[in-house]
Amino acid sequence: MEQSLYTILYVDDEEINLKFFSATFSWEYNVLTASSAQAGLAIFKEQEVDLVVADQRMPGMSGVDFFEQIYQLNPEPARILLTGYGDLETIVQAVNKGRIFHFFQKPWVEEELQTLFTRALQIRTLQRENSRLILHLQKTNEDLSRALGEVESLTTLLEEENQLLREEVNESFKFDEIVSSSPVFQEVLHRTERVASTDATVLITGETGTGKELLARAVHRLSHRRQKPFIKINCAALPAQLIESELFGHEKGAFTGANAARPGRFELAHQGTIFLDEIGDFPLELQAKLLRVLQEGEFDRLGATRTTKVDVRIIAATHIDLNAAVKQGHFRSDLFYRLNVFPIHTPPLRSRKEDIPLLIRHFVRKYSVKNGKVIRRISKKTFQLLQAHHWPGNIRELENIIERGVIMSKGDKFKVDNWLLEDLSNELAIEDQNGKIGSLEENERSHIVRALQKTNWRVTGDQGAARLLQINERTLQSRIRKLQIHRPNGIDD
Structure with a gap:
């Protein structure tokens, strides 16, 4: 079997944990194990390690103290602390002294730990690539004046990519898998899978909170561009005067305050995917420029004297009716037709209520881990009330309700906020009294x-x-x- 490029060092004083960890992850990574912090330090000094995982409670030296020494030896490898105690003071010490990437409560779940490893190693890969590029620049710069300009440009690009990758890693933890068993949404997933392998432009429509960004990320992950950047921009969140610079970049001196050249999101997404969320709010005066990118794969930076070429797949999303926007003169018809090559509509949560119990369990588990709680029970009444709710905010509203419920819950039983229970009960009471559904x-x-x-x-x-x-x-x-x-x-x- 082909050996992974990544090496993980796992330190735990319990032999059975070492064997189980090695058996679980050796098929994908080069796993090194040590039964004490001292033995782990010895291995770390002799071999190159990409990721270090350690138990907190170990005789002789705690996981936090071990990571503090690891950080002093080499700060680059990611560090993950395993703890079964949910001790806030321990976590604070781990962050301040050991500079950990993440902490994880025992007993760990293979899929969740695997996801965490993937995110940590993505950052490790970016660090290596940055180091390689910087070394290459240092060795090949012959013309100091010209090289200085190249270094400044590349440094800006790397900083942007680094920041965007960190944002993507953080976003991935908010909603890192699709949970559904409903036939209506399975058809959506089927369409997503079919279009992912192509370079076709995709337009995702649906109400706010139905998971349009999640589907866009799925298209990218299933495509041949998955190793390249996934760049997101929310067209509704930026003022119209900033969108042009944000998307297409600008040259130094292009406008007041443009003290240096800056690449736009389209350049950062080269050979990857750009996700234009809330495209219905895209300024009318800039729509021709966006249409040019779709048709020709080129654009001009603000203040530029030359054209920039890019190879980018475009995925757009909106909660408004673009057909109506075209008729009202708010959206160009030619741009709409270019975007609407392969439409995907995300159904509202009220149309796939059979998914609500699955989503409830998924979010309870997710936020129990995040908040250091163990919740094993959800009452039948809670399921019934949540399934009966209209959910105008869709999955995003459900997720936030569950997160608040987990925070409010005591013991191992999940509890929904009292105000929501009261509202939901009133909805059901009104329905029962009237004998009909509104x-x-x-x-x-x-x-x-x-x-x-x-x-x-x-x-x-x-x-x-x-x-x-x-x-x-x-x-x-x-x-x-x-x-x-x-x-x-x-x-x-």
Whole structure:
């Protein structure tokens, strides 16, 4: 069997743990084991190691003290601490003294630990590549003036890529797998798999919180570009005057404050994938420039005198009806047709309610590990109430509800916030009393009104209803206008 390029050192004073770890991961990595911290230090001094995993409770030297010495010897290899105690002080010491990449509670789960290894080693690979590029520049620079400009440009590009990779690693932990058994969503996954192997432009549509970014990442991971960058930009989150520079980059002096040349996201995504989220909010005056990239694979940096060529796959996503936006003159029809080569629609959570129990268990497990808790029980009533909810915020709303519930839960039983239980119970009571189910619009209007009442009719900000409902502020304001929701005193936020 082909040997992995990566070497993992695992230190634990229990022999059975060493054997189990080695048997589990030796098929993919070069696994070295040591039964004491002292033995682990000896191995680390003699061999090149990419990742170090150690138990916290060991005789003679704790995992934190061991990692402190490891860091002094060589700070580059990632460090992961295993602990069965959930001790906050231990974690703080591990971060401050041992500079750990992550801590993980025992007993560990193979799939979750494997995911953690993958993320840590991605950063290790980037460190090696950065070192190789810097060494190459140091050896080959003959013209000091010209080389200085190249070094500055490459350094900026590497810093951008490094930051984007760190963002991608962090994002991966928020939603690193698709959980579904519903036939309607299986068809979505089937379409995703079929288009992934091509270079076709993909347009993902669906309500806010339905997992459009998750599908975009799946397309990238299943494509031949998976080893190249996946670059995300939220078109709704950036002011119109910044989007052009952010996407296409700028030259030094292109505008006030442009003190150095800066590559745009399209350059950073070269040979990879760029994900344009909320494309419906893309400024009309820049849509022709985006169309040029789609048609010709080229663009001009702000202030540039030459054209930049790129090889990028484009995936776009939106929660609005682009057909309607075209008719209203807010979106170019030629750009829409270029984006809509292969459409994928993500169904709302209310259309795939059979997935709710699976998602509940998934998120309870995820946030139990994150918060150092062991939750084994979820009541039948909780399942029923959560399945009966309308979920206007879709999966994102469900995930946030579960995270809050895990934080509030005591012991090994999962507990949902009392205010949500009250709201859900009221929904069911109204349905039972009337003997019928309200329309989708009625339920959505009722849910938004309850959120506004709880936030004293504030829409925006940290204490606003948009944050409570986990949807975009402009989206909520649009829904309020469409549903003709008014504050009792007639004054809207």
